[in-house]
Amino acid sequence: MNLKKLQAYLQKSNLDVAYLSNPISIAYFTGYEMEPHERIFALLVFKDADPFLFTPALNVEEAKASAWEGDVYGYLDDEDPWQLIADHINKRTKETDHWAIEKDFLQVSRYEALHEVFPGSNFTTDLSQFISHLRLFKTSKEIEALKKAGEEADFAFQIGFNAIKSGVTERYIAGEIENQLKLQKGVMHTSFETIVQAGINAANPHLGPTMTKIKPNELVLFDLGTMHDGYASDSSRTVAYGEPTSKQREIYEIDREAQQAAIEAAKPGITASELDHVARKIIVDAGYGDYFIHRLGHGIGKDVHEFPSIMAGNDLVIQEGMCFSIEPGIYIPNVAGVRIEDCGVVTGDGFQPFTHTDKTLNVLPIRD
Ligand code: MN
Numbered sequence: 001m002n003l004k005k006l007q008a009y010l011q012k013s014n015l016d017v018a019y020l021s022n023p024i025s026i027a028y029f030t031g032y033e034m035e036p037h038e039r040i041f042a043l044l045v046f047k048d049a050d051p052f053l054f055t056p057a058l059n060v061e062e063a064k065a066s067a068w069e070g071d072v073y074g075y076l077d078d079e080d081p082w083q084l085i086a087d088h089i090n091k092r093t094k095e096t097d098h099w100a101i102e103k104d105f106l107q108v109s110r111y112e113a114l115h116e117v118f119p120g121s122n123f124t125t126d127l128s129q130f131i132s133h134l135r136l137f138k139t140s141k142e143i144e145a146l147k148k149a150g151e152e153a154d155f156a157f158q159i160g161f162n163a164i165k166s167g168v169t170e171r172y173i174a175g176e177i178e179n180q181l182k183l184q185k186g187v188m189h190t191s192f193e194t195i196v197q198a199g200i201n202a203a204n205p206h207l208g209p210t211m212t213k214i215k216p217n218e219l220v221l222f223d224l225g226t227m228h229d230g231y232a233s234d235s236s237r238t239v240a241y242g243e244p245t246s247k248q249r250e251i252y253e254i255d256r257e258a259q260q261a262a263i264e265a266a267k268p269g270i271t272a273s274e275l276d277h278v279a280r281k282i283i284v285d286a287g288y289g290d291y292f293i294h295r296l297g298h299g300i301g302k303d304v305h306e307f308p309s310i311m312a313g314n315d316l317v318i319q320e321g322m323c324f325s326i327e328p329g330i331y332i333p334n335v336a337g338v339r340i341e342d343c344g345v346v347t348g349d350g351f352q353p354f355t356h357t358d359k360t361l362n363v364l365p366i367r368d
Contacts, residue, residue, distance in 0.1 A: 003045065044085070054074075156222075197209070205329060235341050255339070
């Protein structure tokens, strides 16, 4: 269905060949998920001919057994993949003048190799925008996978909260989460490195889990997600280990209020910029504006970060079917950090989160 849209776009734009090389784009159009590492992996789509997949020889059988129903051609490590691609194309069509490529992804050396086998062709058209626009609107099947990934994230929080005790390291808790996701849920990949941050580490938003040991009376921030059928989850919760200080509770409640307000405001018709402002205004008015140092949210789908970007200056009008995160944070250096994040889908009149772990400040008992 999406492939048909791509073919229609090629016809409308008078483009002969589309060369897709981002494995995520290829999976999006074919249903075949594969990471080729340094080898060549491409989807060739034509204005007037049948598309084909080109993969390393060792993936051909797997690709044929996948959801992809078109032709699959392979190459051995000692063959010239570019000449093979050219031969397959020339057998299909004589029209190869105008190409569309993924400029955000295609390496210069590979672009040059394509140019060498099609010296007279023009490669100026970029497909990236067309693809990211298509991917903005999720189908019900995609939303189903995003919900399943969200359920796994909710499970992961429970594992993480239960693993907190005095003296264990952030990295131990992150390891426990990832291990139990594999053991109990059969999760193959997390969508990014699980983040567990205790105390002042949480004021440093992208610091990975360290060997810092958990101590009583600090906030612990979790940011985690899984991949389910090729779709990502991404969610954050901040909990208190033992009684929080009044400052810790104050910034938690402000952040929660900001997140809740944005969830309630997210619906068709509001712009991304306005939505960011709904949450930001609450944090600014409470005096913590300088400590909310990132956009409100990002799109989610096959990539854990994709379009749309929910931020000031983005006048994109939010529409039904868009999926993104709402994740205000307050990070006070050397004091504490809080972030609360849910991803969800815009419905006809609101926003339906994919994660449901309770957001009332969870005060965990001190365990030794
Ligand atoms: Mn996120």
